Amino acid sequence: MSPDPVAPFTQKALEVSFGVASGGFGAGGTDTVTLSGLRCHAQVTNAGLPGGSTLSLRVGGMALSMMNRLSVLSAMPAADAPQQQMQACGNTVTLRATHDGGMVTVFRGVVVGAFIDFTTAPDVAFIVTASSLAGLQVQPLPPGGYCGAVSVETVLSDIAAQCGLGLVTHGLGGVMIHDYYGWGCARDRIERIRHAAGIVITIEDNTLTAWGRDLAGDDTATPPVISAATGMLGYPAYNQDGVSFRTLFRPDITYLSPVRIQAAPAVQGDVPMASDGVWAPYLIAHQLESEVPDGAWFTHVAATRTGNPAMGG
Missing domain, CATH: 3.55.50.30 (Phage tail protein beta-alpha-beta fold)
Structure with missing residues (x-):
């Protein structure tokens, strides 16, 4: 189902939740904390394996004690590295964003790195990188x-x-x-x-x-429509490999789930644009900013024709 056109003047908000594997926060020992109303810059990318889903996040306005508590030291003596990395990979982060009057989860994964950036003082920020695969990388399974x-x-x-x-x-x-x-x-x-x-x-x-090699899906739902009326910005870029386009934030666009592009209004007798039709997204990047003047709130997509052989190797 296609969303209604997005209102141009609505307040956009990001909500960040951190979970700590051990120790908890403060005297009560709470192991999670949720932050909202802060200045955030987030980039979420999903391109399937081998890269998985990744998050690059910059948060301003956090208390120094909280940033210190959440920091993860990735450079360490080799003898201590396995234990420290195992503990660090227990820390999680979840990013949620406003959409259609509610909040949707944009990313959920394991913290790979987290540190305080003092180089832009007094605009100090907390920098986080995370991955949907990091926890699996340190999770041993019995042979x-x-x-x-x-x-x-x-x-x-x-x-x-x-x-x-x-x-x-x-x-x-x-x-x-x-x-x-x-x-x-x-x-x-x-x-x-x-x-x-x-x-x-x-x-x-x-x-x-x-998915099998033909990328065939079982979803019989109507593909989301990508058009100017639903938030597409400009026109899709088209070449022999597929299309790429940019739209206002669309959390309903997911990896390899078909979307229908309508780049131009249907006019009887006109030849359709080459980019029109059903496509399977293989790269989705959400660029989101909150509490920032003229902040970004976009989704960038690269897609291939449905039914193409599987990419990668």
Whole structure:
């Protein structure tokens, strides 16, 4: 279902929630804190594996004690690195944004790095980078395998269950691998399966989603419409690889879920624009700013024709 045209003069807000694996905040030992009404610059990108969903965040106006508590030191002596990285990867961050009168989750993942930026003082800011894959990278799983042929969906289901992830599959029926043996961390296992089976995988919002090579989906819902009336800015850029376009913030655009571009009004007898039609987004980047004059509130998308062979390798 297409959203109504976005009102140009509405207050945009970002809400950031941090979770700490141990220690908690303050005397009460609370392990989560939610910040709102602060000056934020956020970039959320989802391009599927191997990169996953990532967050680059800059927050102004936080208390120094809070920034110190949330800081993560990534450079450390080699002897201490494994334990410290394991603890750091337990810290989580969730970003929510206003949309259609409510709040929607734009990103949920594990903190990779977090530090205070004093170089712009007195405009001191807290800098955070996070990934949907970081926790899987340090999550060991017991080794194990299957004799003979086994469906990729079965293997992914076992891994997802061990990692506490939801699983959604599209077009994996009949995709098999043989004499599979898994070892190492969860992320490495998923990557090896992706390469071996030639499939496409994304991990976002604690859900593992996989497609067969034809990128066929099972969703029968009407694709979201991308047009000037629904917030598209300018015209799509079109080439032999697909299209790219920019629109006002659209959280309903998701990885490889079809969208319909209507770049020009339909006029009887006119030749449709080459960019019109149904496309599958393979790169989605949300650029969001709150409590900033003329702040950004955009979604950038690159997409390929539906039914194209899977990208990547």
